[in-house]
Amino acid sequence: MTSLRSFIRSVRSTKTIAEERAAIRKESAKIRTSFRDPHLDESHRRKNIQKLLYLYILGEPTYFGQVECLKLLVSPSFSNKRLGYMAAMLILDENQEILTLLTNSLDNDLKSPNQYIAGLALSTLGNIASPELAKDLYANVESLLNTSSPYLRKKATIVAAKLVKKEPDLAEVFIEKIPSLLKERSHGTLLGTLQLMREIFLQDESSHDILRKLVPGVLAHLRFLATTGFSPEYDVKGVPDPFLYVSLLQTLRYLLEGDESNPNLEALDDLLTQICARLENSKGPGHAVLYEAVMTIFAVNSDSSLRVMGVGILSKFLSLKDNNTRYVALNTLLSVISHEPVAVQRHRAMIVGCLQDADVSIRRRALELTFAIMNQQNIRMLTKELVQFLAATSSSDDELKTYITTQLTLACYKYSPGIDWTFDTLIRMLEIAGNFFSDDIISSILALMMQNRDAELTKKAVRQLLNASKVAYSQFGLAIVTIWSLGEYGDLVLDSQKVTEASEVDVLNTFLELSTFDETSKRDQIRLYSLTAALKLSSRFKSSREVERLRKLIDSSKEDTNLEVQIRAIEYTEIFGEPRSIKKGLLERMPPPPRKEHEGAALFGRSTAQKSVSEPAKTGDLLLDLFDNDDSQADESKPAEKETTLDILSDIFGTTGDNEKTAAGKKVTGNTDILNLLSGSSPSAAPSAAVIPPTTRSIPMAEPPASLPTPIPAYNDSTISVGFVPGHVGNGEATLTGVVKNETSSSTVRGISILCAVTKHQELELSAITKNTLAPGAVATLGIKITGKEGSKVKLRIKVGYEIGGENVGQQFDFSGITERL
Amino acid sequence: MTAIIPLRKPKMCNVIEYKDSKLVYRRYASLFFIACIDNDENELMTLEVIQRYVEIMDKVYGNVCELDIIFNFELAYHILDELIIDGVMQESSTSEVLKRISYQEQMEQSTGIQTVYA
Numbered sequence: 001m002t003s004l005r006s007f008i009r010s011v012r013s014t015k016t017i018a019e020e021r022a023a024i025r026k027e028s029a030k031i032r033t034s035f036r037d038p039h040l041d042e043s044h045r046r047k048n049i050q051k052l053l054y055l056y057i058l059g060e061p062t063y064f065g066q067v068e069c070l071k072l073l074v075s076p077s078f079s080n081k082r083l084g085y086m087a088a089m090l091i092l093d094e095n096q097e098i099l100t101l102l103t104n105s106l107d108n109d110l111k112s113p114n115q116y117i118a119g120l121a122l123s124t125l126g127n128i129a130s131p132e133l134a135k136d137l138y139a140n141v142e143s144l145l146n147t148s149s150p151y152l153r154k155k156a157t158i159v160a161a162k163l164v165k166k167e168p169d170l171a172e173v174f175i176e177k178i179p180s181l182l183k184e185r186s187h188g189t190l191l192g193t194l195q196l197m198r199e200i201f202l203q204d205e206s207s208h209d210i211l212r213k214l215v216p217g218v219l220a221h222l223r224f225l226a227t228t229g230f231s232p233e234y235d236v237k238g239v240p241d242p243f244l245y246v247s248l249l250q251t252l253r254y255l256l257e258g259d260e261s262n263p264n265l266e267a268l269d270d271l272l273t274q275i276c277a278r279l280e281n282s283k284g285p286g287h288a289v290l291y292e293a294v295m296t297i298f299a300v301n302s303d304s305s306l307r308v309m310g311v312g313i314l315s316k317f318l319s320l321k322d323n324n325t326r327y328v329a330l331n332t333l334l335s336v337i338s339h340e341p342v343a344v345q346r347h348r349a350m351i352v353g354c355l356q357d358a359d360v361s362i363r364r365r366a367l368e369l370t371f372a373i374m375n376q377q378n379i380r381m382l383t384k385e386l387v388q389f390l391a392a393t394s395s396s397d398d399e400l401k402t403y404i405t406t407q408l409t410l411a412c413y414k415y416s417p418g419i420d421w422t423f424d425t426l427i428r429m430l431e432i433a434g435n436f437f438s439d440d441i442i443s444s445i446l447a448l449m450m451q452n453r454d455a456e457l458t459k460k461a462v463r464q465l466l467n468a469s470k471v472a473y474s475q476f477g478l479a480i481v482t483i484w485s486l487g488e489y490g491d492l493v494l495d496s497q498k499v500t501e502a503s504e505v506d507v508l509n510t511f512l513e514l515s516t517f518d519e520t521s522k523r524d525q526i527r528l529y530s531l532t533a534a535l536k537l538s539s540r541f542k543s544s545r546e547v548e549r550l551r552k553l554i555d556s557s558k559e560d561t562n563l564e565v566q567i568r569a570i571e572y573t574e575i576f577g578e579p580r581s582i583k584k585g586l587l588e589r590m591p592p593p594p595r596k597e598h599e600g601a602a603l604f605g606r607s608t609a610q611k612s613v614s615e616p617a618k619t620g621d622l623l624l625d626l627f628d629n630d631d632s633q634a635d636e637s638k639p640a641e642k643e644t645t646l647d648i649l650s651d652i653f654g655t656t657g658d659n660e661k662t663a664a665g666k667k668v669t670g671n672t673d674i675l676n677l678l679s680g681s682s683p684s685a686a687p688s689a690a691v692i693p694p695t696t697r698s699i700p701m702a703e704p705p706a707s708l709p710t711p712i713p714a715y716n717d718s719t720i721s722v723g724f725v726p727g728h729v730g731n732g733e734a735t736l737t738g739v740v741k742n743e744t745s746s747s748t749v750r751g752i753s754i755l756c757a758v759t760k761h762q763e764l765e766l767s768a769i770t771k772n773t774l775a776p777g778a779v780a781t782l783g784i785k786i787t788g789k790e791g792s793k794v795k796l797r798i799k800v801g802y803e804i805g806g807e808n809v810g811q812q813f814d815f816s817g818i819t820e821r822l
Numbered sequence: 823m824t825a826i827i828p829l830r831k832p833k834m835c836n837v838i839e840y841k842d843s844k845l846v847y848r849r850y851a852s853l854f855f856i857a858c859i860d861n862d863e864n865e866l867m868t869l870e871v872i873q874r875y876v877e878i879m880d881k882v883y884g885n886v887c888e889l890d891i892i893f894n895f896e897l898a899y900h901i902l903d904e905l906i907i908d909g910v911m912q913e914s915s916t917s918e919v920l921k922r923i924s925y926q927e928q929m930e931q932s933t934g935i936q937t938v939y940a
Contacts, residue, residue, distance in 0.1 A: 008893060078926075082930065116926055122907075127908050155912060191911055191912060234914055234915055236870065243870070243871075247911075284870070288864055288869075291866055324836055324865065324869065325866070327865070328837075359834040361834070361837055361839065
C-alpha cells in the first residue's frame with residue numbers, strides 16, 4: 001500500500017484535470033476495497049483514513065469511510081485515536097445516524113484519566129454534537145466542568161454551550177455552574193464560560209434574570225483588563241487580551257440589550273468611557289475592541305454623551321485608510337441611525353464619499369446608509385449623487401443598480417420635494433438604468449403617473465419620455481413606461497410640429513420591431529404593451545390614415561411567434577372592428593389606483609429577514625388591486641409580483657367584461673374568465689384553479705429571489721426538503737408559500753408533484769409549482785391559500801412525489817408548524 | 823467563493839457579504855484563510871483569530887508555507903482544534919496552545935514506539 005505522501009505527490013504531479021480525476025478515482029477505489037477486508041490491521045486502516053481525509057480536503061465523497069473512522073478512534077494507541085476523532089469531526093455531521101455509534105466511545109474517553117484523550121473527546125463532541133448526543137453525554141461534560149485540569153475545564157465550557165444550543169433544556173443543568181466558573185482567572189475558561197452564558201441567554205428566557213445578576217462579575221473582569229498593565233502572554237500589539245475583551249463586551253451586549261432597569265449601567269458607562277479613551281489611538285486589535293465597545297454602547301442604552309462619542313469613533317474609523325475599519329464603521333452607523341439620527345447625519349459627506357470607493361463591499365454599505373439617512377431635506381442632494389453613481393457604475397454592480405432604482409423610487413414616494421422633481425428624477429433614472437427596474441417598481445411609477453392630476457405636468461412628462469426613449473431605446477424600463485404613457489396620454493401631447501399622430505405611430509412601430517432585448521420575455525412584454533397602446537390610441541386619433549396604420553400594426557402581430565402576442569393581436573383586431581361607442585368605453589383612460597405604502601428593501605443581512613416576508617405582498621399587488629377580483633389577491637407569492645405589469649393589460653379590460661364577451665367571440669362566463677383569457681400567462685389568475693400544470697405557462701416563471709425568507713421546515717429526506725413561508729395569516733385566511741428544495745449535491749430531481757389537503761372545515765387553493773425538475777440545490781415554490789373559520793389552526797397533510805435516478809418516490813407528511821391562527 | 827476572493831485587490835476590505843453570512847478572509851502570500859461568520863459577529867476580531875492561527879502554525883511548522891500544510895494537514899487541523907471549538911475561540915494564549923500541541927505530538931511519538939514493541 002502506498003503512503004499518504006506518495007498519494008499526495010501523485011495527485012499534485014498530474015498535468016490535466018482528467019489525469020487528476022483518474023488518480024483520485026483510482027486511490028478512492030483502492031481505499032474502498034481495502035475497507036472491505038475484515039482483517040484490516042490498524043496501521044493500514046490509519047493510512048486509509050489519512051488518505052480519506054486528503055480526499056475530503058479535495059472535496060471528494062468520503063461517506064464510505066465513516067464506520068472506519070469509528071473503528072480507528074477506539075484504538076488504544078493515542079495517535080490512532082487522535083486521527084480517528086479528527087476524521088470523525090470532519091466527515092461526520094450531526095445529521096447522521098451513525099453518530100449514535102459514537103456515544104459509547106465518547107462516554108469512555110470523556111472519563112479517561114489522560115487529559116489529552118478526554119480533550120479529544122470533548123473537541124469532537126463540541127464540533128458535532130447532536131441533540132441525542134447532548135442528552136446522553138451532558139453528565140460527563142458537567143463533571144468535567146469541576147475537574148482540576150484547566151485544559152479540560154476550558155474545553156468543557158464551550159462544549160456545554162454547544163450542548164445547550166442543541167438541547168435547550170440542558171440550560172438548567174449548566175446555569176448553576178456559571179457563578180463559580182466566572183470567578184476563574186484562566187482566560188481560556190473565561191472565554192468558554194462567557195460563550196456558555198450567551199448561549200443559555202439565547203436559548204432559555206427564564207435564565208435572563210439569573211444571568212443579569214451575574215453582570216457585576218463580568219464587569220469585574222472587564223475592569224481588570226481595562227486597567228491592567230502589560231502582560232506578555234496575552235497582549236496583542238499593546239492591547240490586553242483582545243479576544244477576552246471582545247468576548248466580555250459581547251456578553252454584556254447580549255445580556256443587557258433592551259434591559260431598562262439595569263442597576264449596573266452607571267458602572268458600565270464609566271468603564272466604556274475608559275476603554276474608548278484608552279484605545280482611541282491604537283491600531284489593529286484595538287480597533288476590534290473599540291468597535292465592540294461602540295456596539296455595546298448602543299445596545300445597552302448608554303448615556304447620550306456616550307452615544308455621541310460612539311458615533312464620533314465610527315466617523316473616525318470612516319476617515320481611516322484601512323478599508324476594514326471603514327467597512328465596519330458604515331455597517332455600524334446603519335444600525336445606530338435609529339438611536340442618533342442627527343449625529344449620523346453630520347457625517348453625510350463622508351458617507352456619500354464612500355459611494356465612489358473602488359471596493360464593492362464598501363460601496364454596498366455606503367449605499368444602504370445613504371438611503372437610511374435620506375429625508376425631505378437632503379433628498380435632492382443625495383439623489384444627485386445617486387444618479388451620478390448609477391450612471392458611472394460598471395456592469396459588475398448590476399445588483400446594486402436594481403437596489404438603487406427600487407429604493408430611490410420608494411424614496412420619491414416618501415420624501416419627494418415636489419411631483420415635478422419626482423418625474424424628472426424617475427425619467428432620468430429610467431434613461432440611464434432602465435434595464436434595472438423590477439416589475440413592481442415600474443408598476444409603481446405607472447401608478448404615480450395615473451395619480452397625478454396636473455395635466456400639464458403629465459404632458460411634460462410624456463414628452464420627456466418620448467425624447468429620452470429616442471436616445472436610450474434599449475432601456476427596458478424606459479420603453480415600457482413610454483409605451484404605456486403613449487397609450488394612455490398620447491392624444492394629450494399632440495402638437496402640430498414635433499409630436500404628431502404619425503410620429504407616435506412611428507414610435508410604436510419602432511418598439512414593436514425592436515430586437516435589442518436578448519431575453520424573449522422582455523421583447524414579448526414590449527410587444528404586448530405596444531399592441532395595447534396602439535389599440536387605445538386608435539379610439540382617440542382623428543386622422544383615419546393613422547388609425548389605419550395602427551390597425552395594420554396590430555394586424556402584423558397576428559402571426560407573431562409568441563402565442564401570447566398572437567392571441568392578443570387577434571383579440572385586438574376583433575375589438576378594432578367594434579363600433580366607436582363600444583370602443584370608447586372599453587378603451588377609456590385608467591382610473592388612478594389607490595396609494596400604497598411601500599417598505600424598503602435591505603441589501604443584506606439584518607433587516608431582510610423580517611422585511612422580505614411582507615414586501616412581496618405590499619409592493620406586488622399595487623395594480624392587482626385595481627380589478628375588483630378576489631382571486632387576484634390570493635397569490636401573493638413571488639411569481640405574481642414579477643409579472644404584475646402584465647396585469648395592467650388585463651386591467652384595461654376589467655371594466656368592460658360584457659362587451660368583450662361578444663367581441664372575442666369566445667364562450668366566457670364572467671369577469672374572471674375574461675381576465676384569464678386576456679392574460680393567459682398571468683399567474684394572478686392561477687389560484688382560481690386548484691392545480692395548473694406548469695407546461696401551460698408561456699412565460700417562464702421567475703426564480704424565487706435569493707432573499708426568500710427561511711421556510712419553516714416540514715419535511716426532509718435528504719433528497720428534497722419541503723418547508724413553508726407563512727405570508728398573511730388571520731381574518732379567516734392564510735397564505736403560505738411552499739418551498740421545495742433539492743438537498744442533494746449532485747442529483748437532479750424530476751417530476752415533483754405536491755398534493756395538499758386541509759381539515760374538513762377549511763378550503764384550499766393551490767397554485768402550480770414553479771418548476772417540477774430541480775437541479776442540485778435549486779428551489780421551487782408554490783402558493784397556498786387556506787380559507788376557513790377564524791381562529792382555526794393551520795394544518796396541512798402533504799403528499800409529495802418525485803423521481804430520482806429513475807426511481808419514483810412518494811411520501812406523505814403533516815405540517816402544523818405555523819402558530820398563528822386563521 | 824474561490825472565484826471572487828483571489829480577484830480582490832490587496833487594499834480592499836477583507837469582508838465579503840455572502841448569502842446570509844459574511845466571509846472574512848486574509849491573504850498571506852499565495853495562501854488564503856477564509857472564515858464564514860454570522861452577521862452579528864465582530865469582523866475585525868475574526869481577522870485577529872486568523873492572524874493568531876497563522877502565527878501559531880508559523881511557530882509549529884517553522885515558517886509555514888503551502889506545501890507544509892498540504893503534506894501535513896493533520897497537524898494543521900490539530901492546531902485548529904486547540905484554538906477553536908465549534909467556532910468559538912478556546913484559548914487566547916499562544917504559548918498555551920503551543921505547549922498543548924507539543925505535548926500531544928510527543929505522546930504520538932512515544933505511543934508509536936510502544937505499539938511497535940508491544
